[in-house]
Amino acid sequence: MDHEYIERPDQLLALVDELRGETLLGVDTEAAGYHRYFDRLSLLQISSRTRNYLVDPFSVGDLAPLGALFADPAVEKIFHDADYDVRILDRDAGLHLSGLFDTQIAAAFLGERQLGLGNIAEKYLGLKLPKEFQRADWAERPLSDGMKEYAATDTAHLPDLRDRLKEALEQKGRLHWAQEEFLRREQTRWTEPEEGREAFMRMKGARDLAPRGLAILRELHEWRESVAKERDQATFRILGNQALLEMSASPPADVRDLPRVTGLSEGMAQRRGREIMAAIGRGLAVPEEELPRWPRSQRWERDVELEARVEALKDARTRIANELELDPGFLISKALLEEIGRAQPRTLEALEAVPGVRRWQVEAAGEGLLKAIRR
Structure with a gap:
């Protein structure tokens, strides 16, 4: 896979100038967390429809020149499972996204159950992506030619994959559902893990x-x-x-x-x-x-009525998910069903006001959930 390796600040500035006219970019990151104690952003991959770039944050240093490009909603940034990428870009580079298209989320809204990039690319593009460097130490330098090839391939096909998935979402009338989740994921930020x-x-x-x-x-x-x-x-x-x-x-x-x-x-x-x-x-x-000891478990008093409501909600969720050909857990999580069961909303507006409930979930399953609560 042809690519340009960006390892100097002046090359990064030139890259930003070159990408200003693009309307969409495939983006991915590689980190060193699997092999290293100190996880860190170790590589940033960017692909237009015609060219691929590998940005080395170790040698480039400050990635701030990418800030305006990443924050521009007119330039769509295509990731696959952006959750960790968004977090590490926030922590290590201070970069925040606007205009996200997440191919994993898109695939989930199309009813896919195997959501790895390799599975989705094979089904929608007929491509078999390489896997041999998935566990590589991306903090090592210099990167081997094979690692660079693998990294460039990760983003090179994202624009075409986005096109196929977007078309399928539009045909099902679910693009606005996915876009709601894209906006939520854009707001993800790094939070320090619990220590002690x-x-x-x-x-x-x-x-x-x-x-x-x-x-x-x-x-x-x-x-x-x-x-x-x-x-x-x-x-x-x-x-x-x-x-x-x-x-x-x-x-x-x-x-x-x-x-x-x-x-x-x-x-x-x-x-x-x-x-x-x-x-x-x-x-x-x-x-x-x-001596350290396990805390005593708190006594749990059963709420039989709540349990009955949650079971009714689960049955309704399963039925609706089957009709929509969606994974039930993706449609609405069990934890969220319990929150809905506690809140006992009686209207769609009250359902949408339950913390964690999305507008698309109300549109997709709201009436069925309310009927379950009334029963």
């Missing part, structure tokens, strides 16, 4: 540990975080969750026992064995009264 010493308790399998095991897991988790941060590597590349859980449940007696732990190599035991045993020691030394 309780992060270890979200690890799958932690609930099987006794309080002493939780104390050890907490220390091992914090040790792994510090090493991953120091080396800028993803935590699983330092040591897997299974190893941490195994050592928490059955603490090794000394460094010589470490290689017996699942996924903990002889080399890791030699390099980091003392640190691992120190973390285990800190967990073992926590006083009994200070």
Whole structure:
């Protein structure tokens, strides 16, 4: 796939000038989160109908020259599943979108269930997109020719895919439904994930540990975080969750026992064995009264009438979704059905006022939902 690699500020300025006359652009981002501790915007791909560009944010630096172009609603920006792209562009580049067309959302409104770009491109364009670099480390430099080819291909076909999906949406009378979701996604912004010493308790399998095991897991988790941060590597590349859980449940007696732990190599035991045993020691030394414990579950009192309303709403949703050939969960989520069941709206206006309800959902399913509530 032919492309131009943008790696200097003057090249970026020239690119912005070149793209001013375009009415739509395919856009994608690549980040380093899978391999690295510090996730970061590592590549920005932009395609017009005729040319493809790869913008290297590491060497270009400030991406602000793209700000006006990205914010111009007259220039349609085509993404596939823009949620994360919008977030990372906000966080790392301060770029905000207007004029979004999301091909994943469009496909969902057409009733598609397999929403990966490869599936959609194959069905609507007859193309098989490459997959070999999906898990590549996009923070490495220089990028290989294969990685560049893969990255350019990701956006090169988005304009044609947008055309096919838009035409299909117009034929079904659902383009305005999709556009409502496009506008909502444009407003997405980066939010910092929750932090704190309780992060270890979200690890799958932690609930099987006794309080002493939780104390050890907490220390091992914090040790792994510090090493991953120091080396800028993803935590699983330092040591897997299974190893941490195994050592928490059955603490090794000394460094010589470490290689017996699942996924903990002889080399890791030699390099980091003392640190691992120190973390285990800190967990073992926590006083009994200070051991971490799972909070008691709150008593849940059943609301039989609410349950009946929600079941009636689910039945109505399933029927309507089948008629529209849409995924029921995409039409209306279970959580939103529960909110509607609590609010018990009696009019379409009251239904639209329920937090989270979209106008297109009222248009598509409003009357059926209200009938379910009345019953």
